[in-house]
Amino acid sequence: MADVEAHSLETILTRDAALLKDSVREAGSLAHAMFRTELKKWIKGASSPVSEADIAVNDLLEARLRSATPDYGWLSEESADDEARLSRRLTWVVDPIDGTRNYLNGHDEWCVSVALVEDASPVLAAVYAPSSDEFFFAARDQGTTLNGVPVRAAGGSALDFARVAGPKPLVERLKPSLGDIKLHPRIGSLALRLCRVAHGALDAAFAGGNSHDWDLAAADLIVQEADGRMSGLSGDPILYNRREVAHGVLVAAGRDRHASIVAHFRDRPFA
Numbered sequence: 001m002a003d004v005e006a007h008s009l010e011t012i013l014t015r016d017a018a019l020l021k022d023s024v025r026e027a028g029s030l031a032h033a034m035f036r037t038e039l040k041k042w043i044k045g046a047s048s049p050v051s052e053a054d055i056a057v058n059d060l061l062e063a064r065l066r067s068a069t070p071d072y073g074w075l076s077e078e079s080a081d082d083e084a085r086l087s088r089r090l091t092w093v094v095d096p097i098d099g100t101r102n103y104l105n106g107h108d109e110w111c112v113s114v115a116l117v118e119d120a121s122p123v124l125a126a127v128y129a130p131s132s133d134e135f136f137f138a139a140r141d142q143g144t145t146l147n148g149v150p151v152r153a154a155g156g157s158a159l160d161f162a163r164v165a166g167p168k169p170l171v172e173r174l175k176p177s178l179g180d181i182k183l184h185p186r187i188g189s190l191a192l193r194l195c196r197v198a199h200g201a202l203d204a205a206f207a208g209g210n211s212h213d214w215d216l217a218a219a220d221l222i223v224q225e226a227d228g229r230m231s232g233l234s235g236d237p238i239l240y241n242r243r244e245v246a247h248g249v250l251v252a253a254g255r256d257r258h259a260s261i262v263a264h265f266r267d268r269p270f271a
Contacts, residue, residue: 057096099189115217153228154252166206194219
């Protein structure tokens with residue numbers, strides 16, 4: 001029975017991989033068509049910007065993905081949370097436009113980010129940055145590609161701080177004796193910041209806290225399948241599609257570098 005169920009899931013994920021790729025490309029094209037145009041925009045919550053483009057892209061993804069997979073759960077930054085997702089084996093986790101501030105300010109570093117989560121772990125992931133024509137894709141146990149070409153995280157455990165992105169006070173805790181650290185320029189899309197680890201453009205990337213499932217799930221699998229690791233500073237894996245979808249401080253890096261960073265913070269906890 002287990003072999004039958006595994007074979008069935010493999011077949012389903014092959015189908016869903018094609019659906020995911022097509023849907024994210026279409027969503028990215030819609031977002032790009034609305035980029036640098038006059039958009040209605042407003043603030044949700046305390047300070048999070050949102051625009052009619054976020055909603056339009058969310059609506060497109062929901063229509064494409066949910067109509068094809070009606071039994072799956074749905075968790076999106078731009079949808080009301082339906083806790084029915086908590087009882088579903090498979091759930092789509094969606095950020096229609098990650099880096100909305102960049103998007104609304106006319107800057108290029110934004111993306112569409114979608115993952116399919118099985119239980120608590122991502123099994124399919126796509127992150128598409130239309131402005132730079134970068135399409136990251138990963139499937140569990142099948143590696144990561146960037147525009148169809150396999151990629152891997154940078155090896156080794158040393159850190160070139162010019163290739164580290166994230167909040168400076170956090171990064172300074174890695175080497176407090178270095179004085180003024182020159183970090184990689186800020187990347188306003190968290191998903192893209194993390195994906196830069198997957199193809200070796202960055203040695204490491206940090207998330208400073210209060211990120212959410214939709215910011216992280218796709219990038220997490222993309223990093224993992226590129227022989228990297230992404231976790232809390234404790235080294236504990238990130239669990240998705242739980243009732244609480246916010247997360248604390250996180251780090252992504254190649255396998256050996258990640259282990260070194262986690263060991264460093266284990267001895268020097270970040271309060």
